[in-house]
Amino acid sequence: xxxxxxxxxxLVQRVVKDIHNAFQRNPHIDEIGLIPCPEARYNRSPxxxxxxxxxxxxxxxxxxxxxxxxxxxxYRQRKQWLxxxxxxxxxxxxxxxxxxxxxxxxxxxxxxxxxxLNPLKDLHLGKLALTKFPKSPETWIHRRWVLQQLxxxxxxxxxxxxxxxxxxxxxxxxxxxxxxxxxCSEAAGRYPSNYNAWSHRIWVLQHLAKLTVKVLLDELSSxxxxxxxxxxxxxxxxxxxxxxNSLIRRTVTDNNILVQNQMVNEQNPSxxxxxxxxxxxAACAEEQSVDLPCRLDEEMELxxxxxxxxxxxxxxxxxxRCVFYLQQHLSNKLPLLSAVVSxxxxxxxxxxxxxxxxxxxxxxxxxxxxxxxxxxxxxGYTQETKRLKRAPVQDSLGPEMEYRFVDKVxxxxxxxDQVRFATAYRKWLVTFLGQ
Numbered sequence: 001x002x003x004x005x006x007x008x009x010x011l012v013q014r015v016v017k018d019i020h021n022a023f024q025r026n027p028h029i030d031e032i033g034l035i036p037c038p039e040a041r042y043n044r045s046p047x048x049x050x051x052x053x054x055x056x057x058x059x060x061x062x063x064x065x066x067x068x069x070x071x072x073x074x075y076r077q078r079k080q081w082l083x084x085x086x087x088x089x090x091x092x093x094x095x096x097x098x099x100x101x102x103x104x105x106x107x108x109x110x111x112x113x114x115x116x117l118n119p120l121k122d123l124h125l126g127k128l129a130l131t132k133f134p135k136s137p138e139t140w141i142h143r144r145w146v147l148q149q150l151x152x153x154x155x156x157x158x159x160x161x162x163x164x165x166x167x168x169x170x171x172x173x174x175x176x177x178x179x180x181x182x183x184c185s186e187a188a189g190r191y192p193s194n195y196n197a198w199s200h201r202i203w204v205l206q207h208l209a210k211l212t213v214k215v216l217l218d219e220l221s222s223x224x225x226x227x228x229x230x231x232x233x234x235x236x237x238x239x240x241x242x243x244x245n246s247l248i249r250r251t252v253t254d255n256n257i258l259v260q261n262q263m264v265n266e267q268n269p270s271x272x273x274x275x276x277x278x279x280x281x282a283a284c285a286e287e288q289s290v291d292l293p294c295r296l297d298e299e300m301e302l303x304x305x306x307x308x309x310x311x312x313x314x315x316x317x318x319x320x321r322c323v324f325y326l327q328q329h330l331s332n333k334l335p336l337l338s339a340v341v342s343x344x345x346x347x348x349x350x351x352x353x354x355x356x357x358x359x360x361x362x363x364x365x366x367x368x369x370x371x372x373x374x375x376x377x378x379x380g381y382t383q384e385t386k387r388l389k390r391a392p393v394q395d396s397l398g399p400e401m402e403y404r405f406v407d408k409v410x411x412x413x414x415x416x417d418q419v420r421f422a423t424a425y426r427k428w429l430v431t432f433l434g435q
Contacts, residue, residue: 008063011063127183202242
């Protein structure tokens with residue numbers, strides 16, 4: 001085993017070259033990992049490539065990581081010169097072992113901006129790093145930066161302008177969106193409650209997919225099985241709440257656009273303006289085809305099924321509160337609806353930031369029974385009760401069914417946590433409905 005600085009330098013240079021050669025032999029490497037090996041037993045490379053899996057024997061990490069780390073810092077301090085190929089190989093090796101090293105990502109940003117490094121290679125490198133470090137915040141931040149560069153360079157035009165594009169650009173961005181969704185799903189599966197992965201998924205929907213209804217519906221369908229297998233992961237259910245909120249907001253916005261266009265046509269019924277608004281009206285009609293009450297009913301059925309099959313998970317009851325809340329505001333057509341969903345598309349669009357909008361905080365206040373003070377409780381009663389009394393009689397079936405469901409759970413379930421969560425949910429129903 002190497003001990004002197006000269007031997008360490010020779011060893012590290014060989015390992016870095018072996019990693020470079022591994023990517024040259026197989027550009028489709030999809031996973032990295034450490035091979036437990038306390039010491040070098042054979043005179044061979046510690047880099048192992050089996051099919052699409054890249055392994056690094058653990059004994060060499062204690063030599064490899066400090067060496068490439070110090071070498072990169074010396075380069076940043078202008079104390080040592082490295083050519084572009086050396087920078088690419090050293091940063092690649094360093095980030096595979098420590099993806100939260102911001103300096104390495106910054107060096108690769110400079111290489112991308114100079115045209116030396118293909119940004120798609122950084123997307124692949126980030127994907128590999130996430131297989132070993134699925135919650136790495138620096139990796140997710142750099143991944144969004146790379147995608148932003150691609151958007152700004154117009155190499156990935158948005159779906160909003162797909163009418164002026166050929167099939168190839170649209171297909172390209174669809175593939176990219178799907179690839180990002182797969183990366184997020186894998187990372188979320190490797191690390192529980194991986195809010196970094198779900199935040200990135202929301203970012204992709206907003207900036208690449210432009211929150212199109214088709215993509216939102218596809219995401220609702222594709223994540224249904226995932227959340228069913230991860231009933232304690234709040235981040236996954238919060239993502240579905242974001243999807244439902246986005247669908248509601250798109251429908252409300254497009255309804256307003258359609259009404260405005262109809263008013264313009266009535267005031268000035270010229271053929272030219274009718275032709276100009278034809279495309280917009282067609283798009284709005286497509287958005288209006290979404291049956292939001294049906295979608296919310298399906299989500300409530302999913303909650304019921306999961307609560308029955310997996311008792312004692314608070315995440316399911318919290319998600320049920322949000323879905324019921326949306327159902328009531330949608331059925332009663334309350335003005336608060338547009339305000340509630342407005343926070344999901346503002347700010348830095350992360351799961352953490354989306355909780356701090358004024359509308360969302362209002363919803364959280366309405367759903368947090370223990371946090372309500374006397375004045376807020378009275379205010380909620382005076383507003384909600386009056387609206388519910390003005391609502392049609394059939395609207396009361398929703399609350400009545402909820403009470404029946406909770407009473408059934410309380411009378412049949414023996415799980416202590418399930419009883420506690422059901423009791424808290426019933427208390428919230430009473431406070432929210434003002435009954």
